[in-house]
Amino acid sequence: MKEIPAPSKKRLVLLAQILSQRTKEKITSVEIQRLAGWSEATVRRDISLLELHNGVSNGYDVKVLRDAILARFNMEENVQNEHRCCIVGLGKLGEALLESSFFEKSNFKIVAGFDSSQNRIELLRSRIPLHSTNNLESFVRMENIEYAVLSVDDAKAQLMADKLVAAGIKGIVNYTNTVLSVPDSVKIENVNPVLVMRTFLA
Amino acid sequence: MKEIPAPSKKRLVLLAQILSQRTKEKITSVEIQRLAGWSEATVRRDISLLELHNGVSNGYDVKVLRDAILARFNMEENVQNEHRCCIVGLGKLGEALLESSFFEKSNFKIVAGFDSSQNRIELLRSRIPLHSTNNLESFVRMENIEYAVLSVDDAKAQLMADKLVAAGIKGIVNYTNTVLSVPDSVKIENVNPVLVMRTFLA
DNA sequence: CCTTGTGAAGTTCTTCACAGCT
DNA sequence: AGCTGTGAAGAACTTCACAAGG
Numbered sequence: 001m002k003e004i005p006a007p008s009k010k011r012l013v014l015l016a017q018i019l020s021q022r023t024k025e026k027i028t029s030v031e032i033q034r035l036a037g038w039s040e041a042t043v044r045r046d047i048s049l050l051e052l053h054n055g056v057s058n059g060y061d062v063k064v065l066r067d068a069i070l071a072r073f074n075m076e077e078n079v080q081n082e083h084r085c086c087i088v089g090l091g092k093l094g095e096a097l098l099e100s101s102f103f104e105k106s107n108f109k110i111v112a113g114f115d116s117s118q119n120r121i122e123l124l125r126s127r128i129p130l131h132s133t134n135n136l137e138s139f140v141r142m143e144n145i146e147y148a149v150l151s152v153d154d155a156k157a158q159l160m161a162d163k164l165v166a167a168g169i170k171g172i173v174n175y176t177n178t179v180l181s182v183p184d185s186v187k188i189e190n191v192n193p194v195l196v197m198r199t200f201l202a
Numbered sequence: 203m204k205e206i207p208a209p210s211k212k213r214l215v216l217l218a219q220i221l222s223q224r225t226k227e228k229i230t231s232v233e234i235q236r237l238a239g240w241s242e243a244t245v246r247r248d249i250s251l252l253e254l255h256n257g258v259s260n261g262y263d264v265k266v267l268r269d270a271i272l273a274r275f276n277m278e279e280n281v282q283n284e285h286r287c288c289i290v291g292l293g294k295l296g297e298a299l300l301e302s303s304f305f306e307k308s309n310f311k312i313v314a315g316f317d318s319s320q321n322r323i324e325l326l327r328s329r330i331p332l333h334s335t336n337n338l339e340s341f342v343r344m345e346n347i348e349y350a351v352l353s354v355d356d357a358k359a360q361l362m363a364d365k366l367v368a369a370g371i372k373g374i375v376n377y378t379n380t381v382l383s384v385p386d387s388v389k390i391e392n393v394n395p396v397l398v399m400r401t402f403l404a
Numbered sequence: 405c406c407t408t409g410t411g412a413a414g415t416t417c418t419t420c421a422c423a424g425c426t
Numbered sequence: 427a428g429c430t431g432t433g434a435a436g437a438a439c440t441t442c443a444c445a446a447g448g
Contacts, residue, residue, distance in 0.1 A: 007439070014397065028408090030407095034383065039441070042439090055409085056409080057407040058447090092297070095298070171402035173399060181236065181239070182239070189402075191398060193351055197373065202275060231430075244417090255430090259428070260426065261428090261430085
């Protein structure tokens with residue numbers, strides 16, 4: 001199976017989302033261009049990487065295309081594709097993410113939350129098991145957690161990232177202001193709103 | 203002034219953050235490579251785009267380099283660089299972002315929050331003025347708001363994005379699952395944790 | 405006509421490799 | 427020695443342009 005370049009991967013993931021929201025049976029590269037803002041040539045190239053040969057001359061079948069993307073990235077919602085995740089740092093933001101419905105309709109499941117404050121843990125009383133960050137490394141390892149959301153104070157961000165890395169984490173969605181140092185094998189995406197907005201500037 | 207490519211811009215914004223956390227006076231491209239994970243050649247190329255000529259043979263002066271990046275992207279904290287922002291959708295996540303300290307030490311200022319529920323607006327009672335999304339377009343325009351955080355329900359995401367675009371918004375940090383259709387001139391960054399994690403997959 | 409899929413061309417970004425400075 | 431800055435090379439990505447199918 002051909003390796004798909006990172007930019008194409010990002011677009012295909014978003015394309016799957018677009019297709020999920022569609023009612024019509026067919027879609028063309030020009031329609032996708034209008035919906036997503038990518039050029040029609042890029043859209044066709046991205047889709048061709050899936051080696052589907054499904055769209056010939058008539059546009060793409062929405063369901064077939066969507067299923068192909070889900071399959072290619074193991075995004076189908078079934079047990080063997082389930083990816084176990086945790087949230088580290090249960091301040092207002094961590095709590096909001098913990099209780100959000102974001103993960104519900106996906107194959108990513110939040111299986112634990114961590115905070116350094118025992119008070120906070122007892123106060124929250126979530127359906128999801130909450131633990132002290134003291135036990136972070138052993139829990140992440142034991143629970144086979146693959147991905148983490150990091151929403152701790154900046155001062156603790158690198159320390160917690162180190163623990164996650166030591167526990168074998170595969171990727172971190174970083175809501176903190178801190179730029180994390182991790183091995184190349186660990187994926188990081190910085191989603192702090194201020195850092196993101198700065199990239200909007202001239 | 204030379205235009206800086208988007209990938210370099212993203213790295214330089216993060217580099218400024220790294221430099222802010224530094225105590226030592228000097229830093230080399232190899233140290234930055236270790237801290238951030240970018241190759242030393244990339245680091246030097248990025249910095250050379252600033253046309254500083256400050257680092258010759260001795261590493262870069264942290265303060266000079268940081269100030270140069272801040273200046274280049276109008277990120278200094280002063281009044282004329284202030285960028286006015288709003289949060290659209292004040293559920294748990296929107297509320298958490300509203301009350302977060304993320305924006306405090308930046309030149310992005312949250313000047314308004316919007317929600318479709320009058321109950322919710324009255325319940326929250328923030329220091330920041332909160333309004334109904336009915337008035338979104340006129341408020342954004344009147345208040346000269348440049349950037350928005352979108353944290354509404356998926357069902358309302360495109361509608362709210364349309365209003366923001368109509369009001370002349372320059373960029374949207376999108377926490378929803380919805381892939382937004384906006385003109386090319388409007389910058390979008392998708393930071394929904396599930397969409398981000400999907401890009402981590404094979 | 406309208407589509408897709410894709411070689412080839414074009415563009416952008418990254419890395420190499422080394423001159424030149426300290 | 428160790429460092430930066432940068433032409434030149436290389437790699438990666440995007441777009442063009444068109445053959446072929448419906």
